[in-house]
Amino acid sequence: MISLRGLRRKTKTVKSIQQITKAMKMVSSIKLKHARERLSASRPFAERMSSLLSTLAANYGELKAREPELSSIFSLFEEKKRGKTVLVVVTSDRGLCGSYNSNIIRKAFDFIAENPSKKIEIVAVGKKIKSVMAHRGIRVDYEFQNSSGAPGFADASEIACRLLELFLYENIKEVFVLHSTFKNIIQQPVVIKRLMPFEIPAKAAVPNCLFEPGDLKMTELMIPYYLKAMLYGILSDSSAAEHAARMSSMENATNNAQEVISQLTLQANKLRQEKITSELAELVSNSI
Helix, strand or coil, X not given: CCCHHHHHHHXXXXXXXXXXXXXXXXXXXXXXXXXXXXXXXXXXXXXXXXXXXXXXXXXXXXXXXXXXXXXHHHHHHCCCCCCEEXXXXXXXXXXXXXXXXXXXXXXXXXXXXXXXXCCEEEEEECHHHXXXXXXXCCCCCEEECCCCCCXXXXXXXXXXXXXXXXXXXXXXXXXXXXXXXXXXXXXXXXXXXXXXCCCCCCHHHCCCCCCCCCHHXXXXXXXXHHHXXXXXXXXXXXXXXXXXXHHHHHHXXXXXXXXHHHHHHHHHHHHHHHHHHHHHHHHHHHHC
């Protein structure tokens, strides 16, 4: 049976851990606030870029007929019959965020299992997915660090440029991105979306626009910026989801620590009471 001194030492240790989890929760709440601000700021630009690209995509057939030498760019609007599938998996570099990473990794394995006929290349954004894939014996073809503390546009640009090169100049049929999204503090659902090739909207669904310096030049200029904007939004969304998950996890850990402290305190009180009762009984028996 544990001694009173041992219970006090254990209580002190749990209180120290509780202080750490409290501090981590506060840090995560501040980072979440900043991540949500970045996410909100990125959306108008991404939505506008998406709208402009939809307009160009609706007319890509006419553009291709005028400038057939730009066929590599126009392949972004066409379904390829063969080629590999790239799966970009966005996880965190650090842990202590509950089931955040495990949910993403489980979804990645589900995607691989559901598509046995596809040759899938893995692009890892974040250290967690790389370590799990290595443990399972699955090769990670490309790796990027996830600056989940504050992902910048430069991080998104690096990934976007590499993915664009792969799709245009390698035997790549399609590119999917799998990541967590911020819904609220409790929920961070995992989604998978196709990044390339682009979906072509119905012509009636997009407005008629005139582009300066011309629609062909705009197509060349816009596609890299569109991909960068989309990936920056994805990284910002993932960052907000990660900090929300970590904040929730640290709050649960703090509450659990408080429960343990209460139980240890109760045990210590009972032990002390038993000790006092035993000493009193001994005094009474000695006096008789």
